[in-house]
Amino acid sequence: MVQVRADAYDCDVLVVGGGIVGLSTAYALTRAAPGTRVTVLEKEPGPARHQTGRNSGVVHSGIYYRPGSLKARYAVRGAAEMIKFCAEYGIDHSVTGKLIVATDRAELPRLHALVQRGRENGIPVRELGATQIAEYEPEVRGLAAIHVGTTGVCDFTAVARQLARASGAEIRYGSRVVRVDRRPDRGVAVLTSAGQVVRARVLVNCAGLYCDELARLTGDEPGVRIVPFRGEYYELARPELVRGLVYPVPDPAFPFLGVHLTKGLDGGVHVGPNAVPALAREGYGWGVVRPRELAATAGWPGAWALARRHWRYGAGELHRSLSKPAFLDAVRRLVPGVEERDLVRAPAGVRAQAVTRDGTLVDDFLIREGARAVHVLNAPSPAATASLPIGREVSRRTLEMLRAL
Template structure:
């Protein structure tokens, strides 16, 4: 069989793309290839389960437009498919005087991105939302929510299969060659022929991209591990919903925060440290080849030179529970080291170009044989149906 479309990657972006393709053209022969034995094994299954509002992203960027569109699509999908979620809202809090201007800028950016219902809060009003938070100024974002994205992925797959889509589990893509308009995908088990490859391989999207498009050689996925603590049950009263700090404008991560989870419990984190392998969820998970590739990449060396102080601080927090606790105490002074137990960790696939740019927006390369989604960072889970729609439109033009 020659498939019309083969999607590589069974994370939330790949599954949403496959679903959108089959919904709009059910006659297309579609295959998903996933190297693990279940969907959502890596980035999707290890994230914090937050439904993002689109607050942080540059107006009119792909991130902003896809997040806001995807947000509405996701909520509509969950309502129709009876997937549990909770729009509990969050507060963003400035704890230092120098953060107030950044906070005010974020407030304006949210309004530029079309969000409404924002409410600016003084120090006393903050306590109406989160009684144990200490801050100088903040604001409330009603659109933010919580969900289990693995549940979403399972439903995406079930609906895709109902429309005739197929999935091959436990098969790692090893090479892709093209001849006379047909690509041969060699996996660890067999070969597949397809008219079009759609690469949604997440942490390995650059590697898969390099099999079909030279432009993918100009970036590398740099893995950053985010580690969480969980708050002991007897201290979970300290957090009602979601509490975020003002992010460092010079660093592409949001800072440690508090997140109530959809199935119960409260997470604190994550930090952001370089992972020593792409799927390195533990501190001592090391793949020497992958680590060497990261360190040898000229763009990463420029990133390290620029952010070395911040990076050392993040690494210190990774190995020092006391330092991690101190960062959390900026928001909730009552939290103590003994209130925290080690939680899960996730790895973010952050694309880095040769010049040391940490790509902030989605990166999609297309040519005759393939469409490569080579950077789909947070809020890709919230945005998944919108990203899937964007990619599926590129696909459907071919048929």
Template structure:
């Protein structure tokens, strides 16, 4: 019998196990992951950015957890010798009509307590000589890291605390009994006093089999990237982002220098035909049917039809993708970029067509369900884990071991 079972071996699930182990040192904790390795999906296929928190609504979980998480993530990497760099980034307006949005973004960042600097186009070029823009913002606290390495360190700390990790173990049913819960898996049953669902792309399904309605459905969006050829990496010194469209949930194609020295360009954002569909040809009938029969998706599609069409064109046309990149760096040509990995974002969508724009943690029967944790969840993982540990109702059989954090 376990005290806590965490479903999902991504960075949020592992950070949660670490935080619970610290709060309840004598607790029996198990992390259940359906893949053969940890961090196989959102954690292992993102751009590796330590986000600052500039984009998020002041007072929201994303704003607070990301701001605090960028600091705690850097401290964690320093403490454990994980390669990282606080290199900063520039957000630039390439057209005059974007200047009011750039100013609004600056004010939001100030409200979120960030260290920022307004830049003229000349000042932007001092930082990023190849960028063409009208004005910009310098965000000092943005960094880069390999989140797979962070997740692996979380595993080491969880197991050192006495926690267990069960790989290749898929949860297929959740049955709540009088004083404990039974998880049915492909490798047998697991009994636990409390469940934390951190299943990412399948978090809504896990919640529902646990008899909890998250009032939203996960819709998968694939983000496709190109990579600058090695001889053209000099074009990007740090991170370069456009001013995002506030009516669209994604940040637009941008340039990200990775911790290994490579430079990725993207992503676009297109509907994935499979929840774990990293290729254009990946299709799952159940996943696709769920999306196409969900009225929330059609409301979202109608609202963002113009942007959605642009994203689809970028997905099938390298020339269109490169044109978007040239708005930031005109020197980039189609010969300078090659396709690289894609990631899939688990985005919760409500039936009214509104995207859930904050982290969403839904209580269940002796359970907590993390039903929306896309970017910046990796940056925020330590803070999300702490919040979940504090949100767990105190278990009477563990109160004597509780450590205040």
């Protein structure tokens, strides 16, 4: 067992996880309380190697999220702050706007509901008829659409690197946590795979795909388990077919936005993702299988409840994963001119989706506290967009905990 001496802290706050949320937390801590000693442990050789660096780079407006929810508040505020942060530090970004397009009459009520939700969240939207869609996207077809002008794209990996530099925190890469010894009266000690021991007054868990496991290592029961969903992408070989960002109308029963097209900063177009169960926490392809992690997912009652409740939706996602023509059909609902040869495989991402014991997909950010520990247990999209306000919230809770010691 790792021992902790009360007089031998290496830092005040130990952040586990060098993705954008962990680094934003470190950044917020040192700004809110200068002199606070912060150390970040990241198991990879650099920052943003997983969820942060494996998405389509969209700065979300906040239009999808329930008014009053953390996602809505943080996304609206975070989008403006992210663009400002990128401009301040010279990080590539662009405010492109996006279209959300209804291609079926059954989607029209949901599209109108999004207009209302956007207005409640303070987001300006423009409603478009079928003929007006071409003003923004000549190759897109639909019955109606809305244009959201505050959506954009940026380089989130560059943002994470800048947060690491600007935080002034000690960043230790290649440091995977293997053991945690927490004594409420004496602090927290963490043992890394390299044999290092780091002692801190408070631990902040921003471990993403492994956040539930880290919470249990700390001695806290998170009440949820991470069920990994892989999002598979293609690149569009004819990027001239799309000018900006084009999305379908999402199904409100799921925290996924559906297959969409994203014009990147390099002029290429990212197409996807779908959402299929991954066979490992970092299962970026069907060939990546980790039996222990798969067994842990299968052993969580919520995973089976989720499968029973949503098997039809899941079957469709699996079909699109295994069949390129099926994926093409989803794309052609929005852009009929896309052909099968236009879709070129691109790297996949994995989403850390928290699932409760009864099979509910946790839709909002989930932050819980234990003795000398703050756990970020669900940070879904738009976490990258909202990372600056999320970091401040985690920092606020952490500093209150420090002051109470």
